[in-house]
Amino acid sequence: MPTVNQLTTEQLENEAIFPKVANLVGELAATEQISRALAMAEQMKIALSRLKNTGSPALKKYQRLQALLWWTAFPALTEEDAAQTTKTGLLIALLGGLDAEEKIQARLFTSPLPNRTEVVKNIRAALEQNNEEIGGQKISDWLVLYNQFQDFTRRNNLSASDFLNQSQAAQQLNAEQRIYLKMIFGIYDRNLLAAPIFDQEDTEVAWQRLLRENQTDTTRVLPAKPTTPMAPAPARKKNPSGNQDKYRELVAPGDLKNKYKIEPPARQSLPKEPVKQEETVINPLNVVDLREK
DSSP states (O other), X not given: OOOGGGSOHXXXXXXXXXXXXXXXXXXXXXXXXXXXXXXXXXXHHHHHHHHHHHTOTTHHHHHXXXXXXXXXXXXXXXXXXXXXXXXXXXXXXXXXXXXXXXXXXXXXXXXXXXXXXXXXXHHHHHHTTOOOEETTEEHHHXXXXXXXXXXXXXXXXXXXXXXXXXXXXXXXXXXXXXXXXXXXXXXXIIIISSXXXXXXXXXXXXXXXXXXXXXXXXXXXXXXXXOOOOOOOOOOOOOTTOOTTTTOOOOOHHHHXXXXXXXXXXXXXXXXXXXXXXXXXOOTTOOOOOOOO
């Protein structure tokens, strides 16, 4: 069975094959398998170049899948790929049900503290150049209007809602468009206008998320867990009566082995059940199953 880069142009354009590729992408996104998503994104590049050369109408469908793969692997992307993904695929990620804000936070959390300000700056600059459209207007233009509506130093948790309710430009948006624009404003305000400082609770949440991701992506190397000061252990209370051995039976060292010998429980053989075939199937190479089901 082939990987996506090994599919011919005719296969990529086949309406029966596209859902199979989409299901594989959805599996990687749902289980947050960063390394596999990154590998498939690189394979998708070759497929996209083939579709671009032929001017295929299937190109846009596969570009959406590519964006979902990039966002799944966002914490591990190069700076260039992270910027390009933020410029062209943020809305695709949100429409696809991915938590783009969580991915951005994971990227910041795994960045060394001295570099974090630069990482924030690069992602913010990319978002401010985003060319995806909401209500016929680019996200970059919505951010300009939002900044003109209220300066960042004066904004609070209600600022995005105030903009959507009071801005004349936002009155044309339907309910769904308003939701996604508000999500983008939240990502912008909470993560990209200053380098976030993760407190102990934020750090633990981010670390647990990395552990969950690593359960399904065993090829990933986790960063060292940040350490936080720990409270000293409580002092042990002394026994004022000095009779701590009152209820202990004194035993000679030579008698310990026989006196406290513990026999291991007898092992019982369990009946072997046949392993189901579907439980043994793994897909480490991201191959596309072209078989008819």
